[in-house]
Amino acid sequence: MSATGWIRERIAGPAPGPLPGTATGTWPRLSHALPLIGMLLVASLDWFSNNRVTVEPALTAVPALAAVVSRRTWYPLFIGAVAEAVAFLMAAYNQVLGESVHTATVLAIALVAGIGWVSATLRLRQERALAEAQLVAEIARRVLLRSVPDRVGSVRAAVHYAAAAAHASIGGDLYEVVNTRHGVRAVVGDVRGKGLNAVETAAAVLGAFREAAHQEPALERVAGWLAVSLDRALHENDHPGVEEEFVTLVLIGVCPDGNAEIVNCGHPGPMLIRTDGELELLEPAEPVPPLGVLDPADVRPPIQRVTFRPGDRVLLYTDGVIEARDDRGVFYPLGERLPGLAVGGPVEVLRRLHEDVVRHVGHKLGDDAAMLLLQYEPTGCRLPHQAGQQAAGAVTP
Structure with a gap:
């Protein structure tokens, strides 16, 4: 069966049942x-x-x-x-x-x-x-933005993505997590603009990351690889206003021993949540412009190093989260709300966080919003709250 026939069969479904993707019970x-x-x-x-x-x-x-x-x-x-x-x-x-x-x-x-x-x-x-x-x-979303497994190497991972376009499940935000011989590597980015051009640019960046993350041992060279691929994709596709196209993104690499590296190119800084509840904004020491602003040969972002302890979490997100405003124009206070919402597994945290952002705005988000949560949890390591739960379960009345 052809791809078109398969799609139409999925849409038509058994008569006279409801159409996939349409509201039922209206x-x-x-x-x-x-x-x-x-x-x-x-x-x-x-x-x-x-x-x-x-x-x-x-x-x-x-x-x-x-x-x-x-x-x-x-x-x-x-x-x-x-x-x-x-x-x-x-x-x-x-x-x-x-x-x-x-x-x-x-x-x-x-x-x-x-x-x-x-x-x-x-x-x-x-x-x-x-x-x-x-x-x-x-x-297209499943091909471009693949689902993230619960465990990737030494981390547990979860992602939440909400596209701003009506009836769409994909936009200009991008994310990916891969397990390489250099450790777990992840990227979260935001393409300037919306529509098909933004999707094409996101596809070019993600394709380059999936290759460079495995090939390049240095994380800053991964960013350089992405800059070269982005420049080539923008000029090959002949996007209108190519001189104004850019991509903000943050790269993170987590080694099995907990040592992590972060490269930030004009993107909001990740939030580090320690096991004791302490929150730290991982801003770069010096600002670096987004990819597409500088010549690819000049992209040499500094590396920020941090050490994770078992149970520590890092949240990567796009500006659709922190720039979500309520009817009074107040931005969503991520730094204030996150500690109280970071309870439970990564999937539960992101679900709770997204619901809180929507409540703050009062309606559907007006911009694409992607969130990726990584929890450092080496294989065989028991976190303190997990050990406590198991000990409690072992006590018999």
Whole structure:
């Protein structure tokens, strides 16, 4: 089966089930009875009017309601046919079969039912197109931004990514964690801008990192490799405004013994969370511009060294987190909130942190936001809280 056929099969699914990627349960099944209830109300009102006035024209609204409450294209036509039958019964009861009000009602019901069928058909096609776009975007995300395993070498890892674009699962932020002979290496970056150009640039940087992280023993030379690849990708793809394109990123390498190196190129500094709750912002000693600003030959970022103890965590993030503002324009206070949220495993911490950022903003984030949490935990090492839990579990009452 071709890739296109596989995608369409995934989208279509078993009939008449819901489409992947579309909201289900927007209108409960009981809502399909609303047009029938509407017809019953109109007929009841006409019955109690005692032939003094006819409300038959109100039946024209019933097929329109059917087109709204149902995703089945045939439903407006079915309701229109039922409404026509009810209209003839009401006209016979009111003795207006030969009058213009009945003729106009019958024609109007037929017209509205036809319009409802067209509307339902177009809406269904749009839903399928949206589902296909969402599925393709999800496939692209899994290829570009691969899932991070729970353990990578001597660290436990977790990632959380939220794209700002509506109905998209990928944007200009990037992340990756790899286990190399030089230790665990990770990158988190942010491409200037949004859209397809940002995705192409992120793909070029990630592809270069996945190769350079294994080949280059020095972390600063990995940054140089990324700068060369970025420069080549921007000029080969002929991006508009290539002179203004750049990527901020931070690289980190963690050796099995806990010694870590950090290279920062214009990116927000990582947050180090010690096991005792102490928080430290790992800012570079001297600022380095983002990749794409300097000539690749001039990219020589300094290395910041830090030693991790078992259980220490480091959070790498993009500016979509710290620049998230509430309705008063106050930025999210990551340094204040993080210590209280850093409880539990890495996945739980990032989930709790993302929920707190969204609560601070009060709505969906307006910028891409990526967070990567690494917890230094050598194989076979028991953290203090884990040892305490095991000891408590061993005590019998």
